[in-house]
Amino acid sequence: MWITYAFILLIQLKKSFYNNYIFCSFKMDVFVSIVYKLMEEKYEDDFVDRMHYKYTPLIILLLGSVNIAKVYLGEAINCFQKAEFRSSWVQYSYSYCLIENTYFLRTNESIPLEYEVRKERQIAYYQWVPYILILQALIFYLPQLVWRSSNWFTGLHIGSFVQTFLKDKFGERIDENSRKVAKAIDGVTDIRHKYFGIIDVNRFVTILYFTMKIFNMIIVLVNMFIYGQFIGEHLFGLSVIKHSGEWRNSGLFPRVTVCDFTINRLGQETSYTVECVLPLNMLNEKIFVLLWYWMLVLLTANFINIINWIWGLSNRDKFYRTLQEFSDTRRKYQIYFSQIEKTDMLLNGSDEYSQSEAERVISTTYHNWDLYVAFRLIKANLNLYTTSKIFDFWCDQQKPYEDNIEDDKLLNIKE
Structure with a gap:
């Protein structure tokens, strides 16, 4: 009997791993195709432009691929289980806490907290980090795509x-x-x-090119703001850098969180509160800190580059x-x-x-x-x-x- 149960459990684990592997493989295929597209040379920009539309998406996608591999092939969340939980309840608690978010609890606080406090402390970004990174990579590529299309329209085909x-x-x-x-x-x-009777054709391409550079700067600032929104009220990641390693009090990328869920037992709903470990938050912290510094490099390089172009035009x-x-x-x-x-x-x-x-x-x-x-x-x-x-x-x-x-x-x- 126990051998039968073990065999069934092994089949279920194998099936779960296989499904996750197929899903992750599909994600990686998408990454490879995007990376291949980014590696193609455009030959109609300078090195600073390539830092924005080529190297930045590659860095972001590389970090995103590591995160996705951890989510779908590793353990994205682990929760402390009650003794009376059956195996199905254990899997349910994992899935529920990952999807419905957990919340942070400081060391000097006790459960239960008020509902408003729990909602404010929710770690809403945890499961969305890979998709946030993919979206950021696409946004960084967009200005270059518009520049190429508009430049081709003018007839000044620099790449060709x-x-x-x-x-x-x-x-x-x-x-x-x-x-x-x-x-x-x-x-x-x-x-x-x-x-259009407004822009002189002898300056049209120049205006388009400078517009792309200005949009690159705006996108850098917007991405910094996005980090602040998903991390919490910590704009530009300065608090992440300042309080790195002090997540127990700061609440930035907490490793241990709390999750509330209910289980229907014999027609009655029973509420449970369990502690969960978010192992990916250690990686997420390093990803966002690294990207924040990279955004600072991009912002500085683009500003100097624009000044250099203005001086050159003059x-x-x-x-x-x-x-x-x-x-x-x-x-x-x-x-x-x-x-x-x-x-x-x-x-x-x-x-x-x-x-x-x-x-x-x-x-x-x-x-x-x-x-x-x-x-x-x-x-x-x-x-x-x-x-x-x-x-x-x-x-x-x-x-x-x-x-x-x-x-x-x-x-x-x-x-």
């Missing part, structure tokens, strides 16, 4: 430009690729109309002169800088050139924000030499139309 050179691993067609990319950039940045001429220094020939770049000199002469009242020519030079070169953003992002994903090559051929596009036709003929002859 970069991939054109990456496919040519040995640089055998660097001149040809540089010419094609330069022509594409010139075709986009030379447009004179306005989107000093675009220095960036262009850097590209000039790495050019094979300086003759072609004289076109660009001579145009700026002509523009200065016109603005000072010279009659040597027409006003329409001045407007063309201003809008296409020195005052074009998107042009600077495009070249800087290309440089961030390739190198200075290749970017200078593209800039070299872009300057060729600023020559008179007849000269470009002759250059195209010469290129076709060489091919």
